[in-house]
Amino acid sequence: MGIPRFWRETPSRYNLIGTKCGNCGTIHFPPRVVCPSCHRKSIGKMERIHLSNEGTVVSYSIVHDAPHSFKMQKPYAIAMIELEGCCRLTAPIIDCDPSDVKIGMKVEATFRKLGEQEKDDVIHYGYKFRPARSER
Amino acid sequence: MDVGIVSYGGYIPRWRIKPQDIAKTWGVDGDAISRGLNIVSKSVPSPDEDVITISVEATRNLLKKVQIDPKDIGAIYVGSESHPYAVKPTATVVAEAIEASPDLTAADYEFACKAGTAAIQTCMGLVASDMVKYGIAVGSDTSQGAPGDPLEYSASAGGAAFLLGKEKVVAKINETLSYTTDTPDFWRREGQTYPKHGGRFTGEPAYFKHVLTCAKNLFQRTGTGPEDYQYAVFHQPNGKFPVSAGKKLGFSIDQIKTGLLVPRIGNTYSGAVLLGLAAILDIADPDERVFVVGYGSGAGSDAFDITVRDEIENTRTDKCPTIEEMVESNNFVDYATYAKFRGKILM
Amino acid sequence: MRDVAIIGVGDTKFGELWDRSFRDIGIEAGLEALEDAGITGQQIDALFIGNMSAGKFIEQEHVAALVADYSGLSPRHIPAYRIEAAGACGAAALACAHMSVSSGTYNIVVVGGAEKMTDVGDTEAAEILSATADQEWESVFGATFASLYAMMARRHMHEYGTTREQMAAVAVKNHKNGSLNPSAQYQREINKDLVLGAPPVAEPLGLFDCAPLSDGGAAVVLCPLDVAKKFTDTPIKIAGYGQASDTLALHDRRDITTMDATVLAAKRALHNAKLATKDVDLAEVHDNFTITEIIAIEDLGFFEKGKGGPASEEGRTALNAEISINTSGGLKARGQPVGATGLAQVVEVFRQLQGDCGDRQVDGAEIGLTHSLGGTGASSVVHIFRRAD
Structure with a gap:
C-alpha cells in the first residue's frame, strides 16, 4: 500500500475525525466535501468534528478466510458499529472472544496496528474497537 | 522545583502465559523457574500491538484522568528498548494520536529498562525551566527473550505514561537523582532480534549496585529514610530482585507490594517501575510519600521522592481501568500461540 | 430511441480453466456469439467489454483493445470500450452497448464479459474482490467481501428470523439447476447438510454459501429490433433496463437488509x-452469496421483505415453481468470473426465452429478468427481456 495514501487519512484513522454539514447538521465519516442531502448548499460548510469513540454493534461477522494483514488474528470479529449520536463505520472487535460479540453490544475505540505491507515497511495504525467497560 | 505528576495512565495487554508453559517447551522444570523468579504469569501482546499502540493507549488513559488541552503539551518522550522502528520515532505517532502535534518537541529514548524514568527527568527539566507547559514521558516495551533463554520467562509487554507540569499537580516530585556507570550486563546489538546478558553478572555489580547506591544517595539528599515512605517501588526484572533490594534498604514488604506487579505480568522493561508507580497512585492517599528507583542495564538508576497531593482524587475515574484491573487477566495462551503472536515462527 | 434486440449469445464453460488465458476465454465466447447470430466480424460496429480487474488478476489493463485485437478485428479499427462496475460490469457493459444502439450511434455491437481469476492465489483473489467494497474504510480494517455480506446476513437473521437452513436452500437449489447446465462450473447436486457443515468463511456464511472463483467468458450480439429478424427467428428484445448506485461502503446504507440500488434499478427497468x-x-x-439471492428476490419484488428465506426453503424459487430463480445455477453453481457474470445471466435468459434449455427449460418462458450487483450493492443493474418473434 502506498505510504501517502495511508498517511493522508491518519487524522480520521487515529482520532475519528468526521464532518458535520453546516447546513443540515448530518455527520459523516470519513470526512466528506459535499453533504448528500444538501449538495451545493453544504459546500464550504463541512465542518471537521470529533466523533464519539463509543458505539453499538449493528451487525458483525467472524472472519475465518482472512486477508494477508489479518492472518495472525484469525478468526476475528469484524463489525458494523453505530457511533453514539452520529454515523456508522466498520472495524474489528478485539480484546474478547469473537463468539462473545453480539448485536447491540457497546464498544469503544482503541488504537492498534492495522497492517504493514512487508516486515520492513511502514506500519499502519488506526482504530479497532473493544467491548466497552460496561460489557466487560 | 515545583514540578510534579499532573496525570498518569497505564496499559497492559490482556494475554498471559505461564512460566510452566514456556518451560514445558524447553524441557525444564517450570515450577522451579516460577518459584525462582517469583513470576506466575507474564503479559503477551496481541499481534496488532507494539510499543506504539501501548504508548498511545497509556497516554490516552492519562488524558482521561485530567482536563487539559493537548496543545499545551510541549514535549513527548517515549522510552523503550523495543520501538517498532529502529529509525522513525514512536513519539510522533503518540503526539498525533492525542492531537498534541505539531507544535511540540518529541523524541524516543533508549536506556534498557530505565528509558521511561529518563524521559520523566527530561520533562521535569523542560517544565521547570518553563520551556514547556506540560511534558509527557512514556515508558513502554514489548520485550523479547531469545527462545529458551531465562529472559523468556519474564520479558513482557506494557507501558505507562506520565504528564509532568507545574499546574494541577497530583503528586509532587520532591527530588530526583541518578547514578550511572558503564556496566555491560545486558545488551542487544544493532540488527539482532534478541538481547544477550551477562547471566549472574546482571545481579550484584549491575542491578543491586546501581539501585542501592542511587537509593542511598536519594535518602542522603532528602534527609529521609524508609520509614518516611508509605510506598516504595523498584525496577522489577523478576519478583526476587526488587524485594531483596527493598529489604536491604529497610523497606517492609507492605511498602513494596502495591508496586510489585512483576509476579503477575512479568518484566515490562521501560514500563515496569512506571506501571508500579501508577498502581500506587491509583490507591495512594493525599500526603502519602512514594520512593521510586528505576534501573536500566548498561547501566544506571534514576530515583524519585514523590509526595501525593489532595488533587490525586481528581484522577480517580471510571473512564479507564485501574492498573490492578489491567493486571488481573485470565486470558492465557499456550506456547505455540505465544510464539505465533511474538513472531517467533518462521513464515 | 430505437428498440434493441439480442440476436445471438455465446459463453465458455465456467471453472478453473488452467490451460486457457484471458485472451482465449474472451474470444471463445465472442466467436460463439457471432456464430449464433450468424454474423461476421466485418459487420461489428463496436465492442463493449465488461471486466472488473484484469489489471490485478493478470496485470493487464486495456483489455477492450486486446479482445478486439485477438478477435481479429484490429484491421478494422473498431471502437472498443471497457466498462467497470465491479460485479455488475458485464451488465453495465450491456447497458452502455444498448444505449449506443438505441441512440443510433452503432447498429451491430458485441458485448463481451470475461474474467481470469485463477492466475492468482485464493487469498489474493479474495483481496481483489474486497477492493470492490470501500478499500480505505472497510477492507483496510479487515472487512473481507464475504464478511460484509455476512453482516447483511446476520442483520437479516436478526430482523426477519432468516435461518442458515433457508440460506442453505438457495445453494442446494442452485446446484440442482447447475447440474442441468453444461456451462456450469459445478454440475453436481449438493444437500443441505453439506452446506451447513462446510468450513466457515465469514460467519454466518460457510464455504457453500459463497460463489466460487472462476474463469470464464460470455458474450451477446445486439442490433436494432427492426432488423433483428434478418438474423434470427426469435430475437430477444431488451424490454427494459435500470441501473442504480448507492454508497460504496455498506455501513453508509440506510438499511443493510435491503439494497436500495436494486429496488430502484428494478423499478426503473419494469417501468421502462x-x-x-x-x-x-x-x-x-x-447470488454471489446465498443471502444475496434472498435479499434480491425480496428487493426485486418477487417476495415480501423478510420472506425471501422461507420462500427459498419452501421451494417457491425452484425450476418451474412460483418463479424460477437462477435456472443456470446462478453465480453459486454456474460460477462467478466477475466480468462475465452479468452477461452469462443474459445468455441464460436468452436461451430460456428461445426455448433452448432442455432439462432446465422454464415452461412457456416469455419474459426474463437479470439482476447484477457490484460490490456490496453500490451498483445494481436490472434488465428485462422479452421474446420478440
Missing part, C-alpha cells in the same frame, strides 16, 4: 418495460 414483477417468468439474480 411497462411490466410488473408478476409478469416475469424467470430471473437470473446475483
Whole structure:
C-alpha cells in the first residue's frame, strides 16, 4: 500500500475525525466535501468534528478466510458499529472472544496496528474497537 | 522545583502465559523457574500491538484522568528498548494520536529498562525551566527473550505514561537523582532480534549496585529514610530482585507490594517501575510519600521522592481501568500461540 | 430511441480453466456469439467489454483493445470500450452497448464479459474482490467481501428470523439447476447438510454459501429490433433496463437488509418495460452469496421483505415453481468470473426465452429478468427481456 495514501487519512484513522454539514447538521465519516442531502448548499460548510469513540454493534461477522494483514488474528470479529449520536463505520472487535460479540453490544475505540505491507515497511495504525467497560 | 505528576495512565495487554508453559517447551522444570523468579504469569501482546499502540493507549488513559488541552503539551518522550522502528520515532505517532502535534518537541529514548524514568527527568527539566507547559514521558516495551533463554520467562509487554507540569499537580516530585556507570550486563546489538546478558553478572555489580547506591544517595539528599515512605517501588526484572533490594534498604514488604506487579505480568522493561508507580497512585492517599528507583542495564538508576497531593482524587475515574484491573487477566495462551503472536515462527 | 434486440449469445464453460488465458476465454465466447447470430466480424460496429480487474488478476489493463485485437478485428479499427462496475460490469457493459444502439450511434455491437481469476492465489483473489467494497474504510480494517455480506446476513437473521437452513436452500437449489447446465462450473447436486457443515468463511456464511472463483467468458450480439429478424427467428428484445448506485461502503446504507440500488434499478427497468414483477417468468439474480439471492428476490419484488428465506426453503424459487430463480445455477453453481457474470445471466435468459434449455427449460418462458450487483450493492443493474418473434 502506498505510504501517502495511508498517511493522508491518519487524522480520521487515529482520532475519528468526521464532518458535520453546516447546513443540515448530518455527520459523516470519513470526512466528506459535499453533504448528500444538501449538495451545493453544504459546500464550504463541512465542518471537521470529533466523533464519539463509543458505539453499538449493528451487525458483525467472524472472519475465518482472512486477508494477508489479518492472518495472525484469525478468526476475528469484524463489525458494523453505530457511533453514539452520529454515523456508522466498520472495524474489528478485539480484546474478547469473537463468539462473545453480539448485536447491540457497546464498544469503544482503541488504537492498534492495522497492517504493514512487508516486515520492513511502514506500519499502519488506526482504530479497532473493544467491548466497552460496561460489557466487560 | 515545583514540578510534579499532573496525570498518569497505564496499559497492559490482556494475554498471559505461564512460566510452566514456556518451560514445558524447553524441557525444564517450570515450577522451579516460577518459584525462582517469583513470576506466575507474564503479559503477551496481541499481534496488532507494539510499543506504539501501548504508548498511545497509556497516554490516552492519562488524558482521561485530567482536563487539559493537548496543545499545551510541549514535549513527548517515549522510552523503550523495543520501538517498532529502529529509525522513525514512536513519539510522533503518540503526539498525533492525542492531537498534541505539531507544535511540540518529541523524541524516543533508549536506556534498557530505565528509558521511561529518563524521559520523566527530561520533562521535569523542560517544565521547570518553563520551556514547556506540560511534558509527557512514556515508558513502554514489548520485550523479547531469545527462545529458551531465562529472559523468556519474564520479558513482557506494557507501558505507562506520565504528564509532568507545574499546574494541577497530583503528586509532587520532591527530588530526583541518578547514578550511572558503564556496566555491560545486558545488551542487544544493532540488527539482532534478541538481547544477550551477562547471566549472574546482571545481579550484584549491575542491578543491586546501581539501585542501592542511587537509593542511598536519594535518602542522603532528602534527609529521609524508609520509614518516611508509605510506598516504595523498584525496577522489577523478576519478583526476587526488587524485594531483596527493598529489604536491604529497610523497606517492609507492605511498602513494596502495591508496586510489585512483576509476579503477575512479568518484566515490562521501560514500563515496569512506571506501571508500579501508577498502581500506587491509583490507591495512594493525599500526603502519602512514594520512593521510586528505576534501573536500566548498561547501566544506571534514576530515583524519585514523590509526595501525593489532595488533587490525586481528581484522577480517580471510571473512564479507564485501574492498573490492578489491567493486571488481573485470565486470558492465557499456550506456547505455540505465544510464539505465533511474538513472531517467533518462521513464515 | 430505437428498440434493441439480442440476436445471438455465446459463453465458455465456467471453472478453473488452467490451460486457457484471458485472451482465449474472451474470444471463445465472442466467436460463439457471432456464430449464433450468424454474423461476421466485418459487420461489428463496436465492442463493449465488461471486466472488473484484469489489471490485478493478470496485470493487464486495456483489455477492450486486446479482445478486439485477438478477435481479429484490429484491421478494422473498431471502437472498443471497457466498462467497470465491479460485479455488475458485464451488465453495465450491456447497458452502455444498448444505449449506443438505441441512440443510433452503432447498429451491430458485441458485448463481451470475461474474467481470469485463477492466475492468482485464493487469498489474493479474495483481496481483489474486497477492493470492490470501500478499500480505505472497510477492507483496510479487515472487512473481507464475504464478511460484509455476512453482516447483511446476520442483520437479516436478526430482523426477519432468516435461518442458515433457508440460506442453505438457495445453494442446494442452485446446484440442482447447475447440474442441468453444461456451462456450469459445478454440475453436481449438493444437500443441505453439506452446506451447513462446510468450513466457515465469514460467519454466518460457510464455504457453500459463497460463489466460487472462476474463469470464464460470455458474450451477446445486439442490433436494432427492426432488423433483428434478418438474423434470427426469435430475437430477444431488451424490454427494459435500470441501473442504480448507492454508497460504496455498506455501513453508509440506510438499511443493510435491503439494497436500495436494486429496488430502484428494478423499478426503473419494469417501468421502462411497462411490466410488473408478476409478469416475469424467470430471473437470473446475483447470488454471489446465498443471502444475496434472498435479499434480491425480496428487493426485486418477487417476495415480501423478510420472506425471501422461507420462500427459498419452501421451494417457491425452484425450476418451474412460483418463479424460477437462477435456472443456470446462478453465480453459486454456474460460477462467478466477475466480468462475465452479468452477461452469462443474459445468455441464460436468452436461451430460456428461445426455448433452448432442455432439462432446465422454464415452461412457456416469455419474459426474463437479470439482476447484477457490484460490490456490496453500490451498483445494481436490472434488465428485462422479452421474446420478440
